[in-house]
Amino acid sequence: MQDASFGRLLDADLALQVHVGAAVAAVIFLPAILGRRKGDTLHKLLGYSWALAMTVLAVSSFWLQGLQIVGPFSPIHLLSIYTLIQLTRALFQARRRQIDRHGSTMRQLAAYALGGAGVLAFLPDRLMNEMIFGGSWLGFIGVGVITLAVILYAARRQKAMA
Numbered sequence: 001m002q003d004a005s006f007g008r009l010l011d012a013d014l015a016l017q018v019h020v021g022a023a024v025a026a027v028i029f030l031p032a033i034l035g036r037r038k039g040d041t042l043h044k045l046l047g048y049s050w051a052l053a054m055t056v057l058a059v060s061s062f063w064l065q066g067l068q069i070v071g072p073f074s075p076i077h078l079l080s081i082y083t084l085i086q087l088t089r090a091l092f093q094a095r096r097r098q099i100d101r102h103g104s105t106m107r108q109l110a111a112y113a114l115g116g117a118g119v120l121a122f123l124p125d126r127l128m129n130e131m132i133f134g135g136s137w138l139g140f141i142g143v144g145v146i147t148l149a150v151i152l153y154a155a156r157r158q159k160a161m162a
Helices: 007-011 014-034 041-063 076-095 099-120 127-133 137-161
Strands: none
Touching: 007 014, 007 127, 014 041, 014 099, 014 127, 041 076, 041 099, 076 099, 099 137, 127 137
C-alpha cells in the first residue's frame, strides 16, 4: 500500500492524464445536469459538455492497455464502444425530440459508466485508488457503496417523477 499521491498521475502517459481529466470533468458535470430543469439552455450546455467529456474518456481508453486480454484490448474497451454508440444515439434522440428515450439512454449510460468502469478504477491495485485511498480495499468498497446509493437514488427519483 502506498501513500495517497497525485505524483504518479503527473508522471503517467499523456493518454492516462487525458483519460483521468475527462473522467473528473464527467463526474463534475453529471450532478449539475441531473439537478437542472431538463431542456433549458444550461441543461443543454452541461449535457454537451458531459457528452464531450465522455467521448474523450471513451476514445482515450483505447490508448490505455494495462489489461491485455485480446491483443492490446480488454473487456473494458467494450464499454468504451458502448459509450460512443449510446452518446450518438442519445444525441439523435434529443434532436428528434424523443425526450423520454434520450433521458433513459443518458441515465443508463451514466449508470454503466459510474457503476462499471468508474468503480473498477478504484480497485486497490489501480492508480486512482492509490492516489486517493493509498491502495485500500476500504476505498474501493466506499466508492462502490456510494455509487450504488447514487444509482438507486436516481432510479427511485426517476420512478417517482414518472
